[in-house]
Amino acid sequence: MNVSAVREMANDLMDEYAERIDANRLEEWLDLFTEDATYQIIPRENVDRGLPVSIMLCTNKNMLRDRIVSLREANEYNLHYDRHIVGNVRVKEHQGGRWRLEANYAVFQINLEGQARLFAVGRYFDEVRYEGARLLFCKKQAVLDSFSVPTLLATPL
Amino acid sequence: MNVSAVREMANDLMDEYAERIDANRLEEWLDLFTEDATYQIIPRENVDRGLPVSIMLCTNKNMLRDRIVSLREANEYNLHYDRHIVGNVRVKEHQGGRWRLEANYAVFQINLEGQARLFAVGRYFDEVRYEGARLLFCKKQAVLDSFSVPTLLATPL
Amino acid sequence: MNVSAVREMANDLMDEYAERIDANRLEEWLDLFTEDATYQIIPRENVDRGLPVSIMLCTNKNMLRDRIVSLREANEYNLHYDRHIVGNVRVKEHQGGRWRLEANYAVFQINLEGQARLFAVGRYFDEVRYEGARLLFCKKQAVLDSFSVPTLLATPL
Numbered sequence: 167m168n169v170s171a172v173r174e175m176a177n178d179l180m181d182e183y184a185e186r187i188d189a190n191r192l193e194e195w196l197d198l199f200t201e202d203a204t205y206q207i208i209p210r211e212n213v214d215r216g217l218p219v220s221i222m223l224c225t226n227k228n229m230l231r232d233r234i235v236s237l238r239e240a241n242e243y244n245l246h247y248d249r250h251i252v253g254n255v256r257v258k259e260h261q262g263g264r265w266r267l268e269a270n271y272a273v274f275q276i277n278l279e280g281q282a283r284l285f286a287v288g289r290y291f292d293e294v295r296y297e298g299a300r301l302l303f304c305k306k307q308a309v310l311d312s313f314s315v316p317t318l319l320a321t322p323l
Numbered sequence: 324m325n326v327s328a329v330r331e332m333a334n335d336l337m338d339e340y341a342e343r344i345d346a347n348r349l350e351e352w353l354d355l356f357t358e359d360a361t362y363q364i365i366p367r368e369n370v371d372r373g374l375p376v377s378i379m380l381c382t383n384k385n386m387l388r389d390r391i392v393s394l395r396e397a398n399e400y401n402l403h404y405d406r407h408i409v410g411n412v413r414v415k416e417h418q419g420g421r422w423r424l425e426a427n428y429a430v431f432q433i434n435l436e437g438q439a440r441l442f443a444v445g446r447y448f449d450e451v452r453y454e455g456a457r458l459l460f461c462k463k464q465a466v467l468d469s470f471s472v473p474t475l476l477a478t479p480l
Numbered sequence: 481m482n483v484s485a486v487r488e489m490a491n492d493l494m495d496e497y498a499e500r501i502d503a504n505r506l507e508e509w510l511d512l513f514t515e516d517a518t519y520q521i522i523p524r525e526n527v528d529r530g531l532p533v534s535i536m537l538c539t540n541k542n543m544l545r546d547r548i549v550s551l552r553e554a555n556e557y558n559l560h561y562d563r564h565i566v567g568n569v570r571v572k573e574h575q576g577g578r579w580r581l582e583a584n585y586a587v588f589q590i591n592l593e594g595q596a597r598l599f600a601v602g603r604y605f606d607e608v609r610y611e612g613a614r615l616l617f618c619k620k621q622a623v624l625d626s627f628s629v630p631t632l633l634a635t636p637l
Contacts, residue, residue, distance in 0.1 A: 280471030437628030
């Protein structure tokens with residue numbers, strides 16, 4: 167697999183990731199992860215200090231599935247929209263069948279009155295690998311700069 | 324035309340689209356559309372409910388030209404700057420000589436005192452085709468999440 | 481060097497530029513410039529009026545080094561985080577071994593309480609060239625739309 171092809175697929179994967187959250191298609195969003203995938207949201211402050219404390223940590227896809235199920239039960243109606251803007255996607259390194267990806271993100275939330283505000287900014291530090299012809303996340307780490315999130319995290323970042 | 328080449332041109336077209344609006348070069352912005360192009364701004368709420376009501380709808384390029392002319396006459400002076408940030412550009416599908424493009428956007432407005440604020444966020448659902456060597460929009464649909472726009476839409480999204 | 485390869489490297493350079501500022505690795509950020517590089521932050525208003533007055537102007541890399549040194553001495557502690565979101569990177573033209581790059585940017589600042597706000601938006605007008613196998617900035621011009629920056633510019637844009 168040449169690097170240019172991986173770049174294009176990584177770019178598409180990152181957009182697909184964002185789009186499935188933003189369109190509230192969270193069950194299909196799960197399809198972008200491998201079964202052994204880890205998903206973590208961690209404040210930048212903790213990363214900088216070497217503290218391992220996360221805002222959210224799922225160490226396999228079943229834990230992530232549970233999150234989505236409970237999210238659906240807790241919130242019968244979607245009380246806001248999300249919109250992600252993801253910057254340039256980097257393909258940083260290949261090792262043992264995995265590629266490291268990085269990209270900056272900004273997430274905006276839009277309430278039911280149609281008012282948008284900045285919700286979160288940070289950087290993704292991810293790992294992806296091929297399963298068959300598809301590129302999937304085996305690690306998603308969203309480092310969150312704006313750890314003082316005004317509403318607590320309902321939807322994934 | 325191979326897909327990688329289309330991706331590169333689509334990326335450039337999307338940036339050129341944004342840059343010509345942001346630089347207030349709206350007459351040249353028109354050059355990015357085919358004569359039969361449709362241009363639509365539609366609130367996300369309406370898309371989700373299957374309602375066809377648009378904020379703006381032009382069903383050919385002449386209607387779009389008229390918009391720009393009346394914009395120029397109504398606003399002799401540019402009362403704000405726009406700045407678009409467009410995320411990863413997707414090339415989603417090819418059919419009958421057309422490619423479907425999608426990308427998330429955020430638009431910031433800057434007033435004459437140099438203060439910037441978030442103006443609009445959403446996703447583009449576009450179609451492009453070649454006319455000669457150039458890639459042009461034959462459909463531009465800006466789905467607008469933040470439909471409660473504080474100032475009404477003067478410049479295109 | 482074919483254009484697709486330059487595009488990929490330009491994309492990576494632009495992200496690396498942003499990441500080294502955002503991670504407060506400013507000494508390594510300097511490594512992205514040639515010795516004769518110019519660095520300029522200029523308000524959009526002045527560009528539009530043909531006024532040459534800059535907010536910051538360094539006409540070689542030593543001046544840029546001095547800025548970083550004095551920044552380190554003036555601010556012993558980092559009082560905020562930056563986060564850049566850079567849009568589609570354009571490779572506009574090649575002449576005399578240099579490529580012109582352009583891209584829109586938004587910079588968010590996050591204070592020590594973890595609250596993020598929009599800080600700056602604008603467009604980069606850059607020139608890059610190869611030194612050995614690396615692509616470096618020989619000109620970085622950040623046109624700043626939001627020239628009324630609430631806190632004065634400590635870190636580079």
